[in-house]
Structure formats: C-alpha cells, structure tokens
Amino acid sequence: MHVLEVKNLSFTYSGEPKKALDNVSLNLPYGKVMILAGPSGCGKTTLLRAITGLIPKFYEGEYKGEVLIDGKNVLGITQRDLVQSIGYVFQNPENQLVSYIVEREVAFGLENMGFDKDYIINKTENVLKELGIYGLRNRPLRTLSDGQKQLVAIAGILVMEPKLLILDEPTSTLDPAAAKKVASTVDQIIRNKGISAIIVEHRIDLFSDFADFMAVMEAGKITDFGDIKEVLERYSGEDLRVPAFIDVQKKAYGRVIARKFEEYLSLLNASSKRGKP
Ligand SMILES: Nc1ncnc2c1ncn2[C@@H]1O[C@H](COP(=O)(O)OP(=O)(O)OP(=O)(O)O)[C@@H](O)[C@H]1O
Ligand SMILES: [Mg+2]
Numbered sequence: 001m002h003v004l005e006v007k008n009l010s011f012t013y014s015g016e017p018k019k020a021l022d023n024v025s026l027n028l029p030y031g032k033v034m035i036l037a038g039p040s041g042c043g044k045t046t047l048l049r050a051i052t053g054l055i056p057k058f059y060e061g062e063y064k065g066e067v068l069i070d071g072k073n074v075l076g077i078t079q080r081d082l083v084q085s086i087g088y089v090f091q092n093p094e095n096q097l098v099s100y101i102v103e104r105e106v107a108f109g110l111e112n113m114g115f116d117k118d119y120i121i122n123k124t125e126n127v128l129k130e131l132g133i134y135g136l137r138n139r140p141l142r143t144l145s146d147g148q149k150q151l152v153a154i155a156g157i158l159v160m161e162p163k164l165l166i167l168d169e170p171t172s173t174l175d176p177a178a179a180k181k182v183a184s185t186v187d188q189i190i191r192n193k194g195i196s197a198i199i200v201e202h203r204i205d206l207f208s209d210f211a212d213f214m215a216v217m218e219a220g221k222i223t224d225f226g227d228i229k230e231v232l233e234r235y236s237g238e239d240l241r242v243p244a245f246i247d248v249q250k251k252a253y254g255r256v257i258a259r260k261f262e263e264y265l266s267l268l269n270a271s272s273k274r275g276k277p
Helices: 044-051 079-085 102-112 117-130 146-158 176-193 228-234 243-253 261-274
Strands: 002-013 021-029 033-037 061-069 086-089 164-168 196-200 213-218 221-227
Touching: 002 044, 002 196, 021 044, 021 061, 021 196, 021 213, 021 221, 033 044, 044 061, 044 164, 044 196, 079 086, 086 146, 102 117, 102 146, 117 146, 146 164, 146 176, 176 196, 213 228, 221 228
Parallel strands: 033 196, 033 213, 086 164, 164 196
Antiparallel strands: 002 021, 002 061, 213 221
C-alpha cells in the first residue's frame, strides 16, 4: 500500500481560464521521499494543496479525480486524523507561525488537539532537541533568523508525528548556509523516523542524495516521474528539454551555471562530495 495515491486529479481555480492541475497521477510508497520540481507557476503548490485537502475545501474551483492518503480519500478524513496523517509546511513559514514564543509555537498543534499537558511538554522538548533548536525554546519568534524560523515551522509540524511530511520550498527564503543546515536536519529526521516526504525544491542538490523519487511538473502536468537518479539522468545532454532544469538553476544560484544537464549534475556531485566528511 502507498501512503499517497493521486489518481487522475484535475483542478481549475474558480475564474481561471486554464487547469492548474491536469490529470495528475502519482504514488508514493511508505517511508520514501519524493522531490517535486518544475518551473514557477507549473502547479506544485496547487498539487500540495490538493494532497492535503485544502483544495477543494478552502479553494473553490472545478475538481476531478481523487487523492488517497493511507488508502482513504483525503476528503473523507476528519480534520483531527488528517493532521496526524499529513504535516504540511507552507511555502512561506511566516504564514504558518502563529505564536510569540518558540516553545508555544511548537506545542500549538498538540494543544489544539487536546492532548494532556505532560505529553505536550515531553513531545515538544523532544522535537526541539531533534531539530537542534532546544536552545531557542524561550525566544520570541521575531528574533529568529529565517533558517531558525523554518526549523520552528518544521518542528511544529513534526511534533504531531505525521506519516507524510510535505515541505513546500523549505529553503527558498534561506541563504546557502541556512539552506544546507535545514536540508541536513530534515534529512536526518526523515531517516531516523522513516517518515514519507514530499519536498518541493529548486535546489535539488540539497536533497537529491537522500530522496528516492522525483516528479517533474510542467503546466499542470507530471512530465516525468520515477527513481530520482533515473529522472536526473534522463535530462543529461538534453539541455533545454526540461525548462525546469534551467529554472532550477536561476532560482538556486540567480543565474544559469551549466547549460547541459550533465555538466550541472557533475557540479552538483562535486559540491555534495565536498560536503561529506
Ligand atoms: N489561489 C489561487 N487562485 C487562482 N489561481 C491560482 C491560485 N494559486 C495559484 N494559482 C495559479 O495556479 C497556477 C499554479 O500555481 P502554483 O502556485 O501551484 O505554482 P507553483 O509551481 O507552486 O509555483 P512557484 O514555484 O512559483 O511556487 C498558476 O497559474 C497560478 O497563477
Ligand atoms: Mg509554489
């Protein structure tokens, strides 16, 4: 069984002329990590909203197809069960953070679910330690760096122990050092806990070492999906076949560092090897 099955999913936002999702199908097995990539506006966030049920619950439009989480239609799952199944970290962590103090923020989800105080304190402490931000627990959120805020947002989600963790461009607001720190922390947690994850990311190099699958989207469609190494290899030598690949570089580095995919891959490999002990 798969933690996630998306079946022939199409969605058009109300009042929009074209489909934001156009017959999307994909599966993710338990314990596996998938990177979702593609140019800006291709529908990545929209797909995540549909996976989490925010579409069609909070966004109006024409919806076709289905999303199964743990074998159950996402639209039939109660809100309480849903937050324990899927943890969704938004594209901009600022939109997620609601509290004044770090510890309160991380405990917020569990408090909402009505767990008892000792359980909440215990879980919150553990997740803060796991993410290496225990020392920040009494700090006002506004005094944190962007990287620290991102880790707090992730902590607030992980504390609910979701089966499927969804991160929408977790490093897009971060400088390279903070991005690396967030990526390696996420890597460790995912490995230790064996949770499944979908990571939307332009800096594929940060996550490609530990991701299992990769999906590429363009104009609302999945244009490639499979084992991440195979998907990345398919682009080798075909520089512009997938505009996503050029777009990825522009977003990650502010410019195109390699015109051929092969060249880009070897740069990525070289930089990831340097990062290893
Ligand atoms: N709330 C909304 N209402 C109407 N149209 C929307 C809404 N959100 C997104 N869209 C449109 O749907 C399409 C897909 O957008 P989406 O945000 O899913 O892309 P994305 O791949 O996440 O882009 P990015 O990489 O910039 O985050 C775009 O054409 C966008 O303008
Ligand atoms: Mg997006």
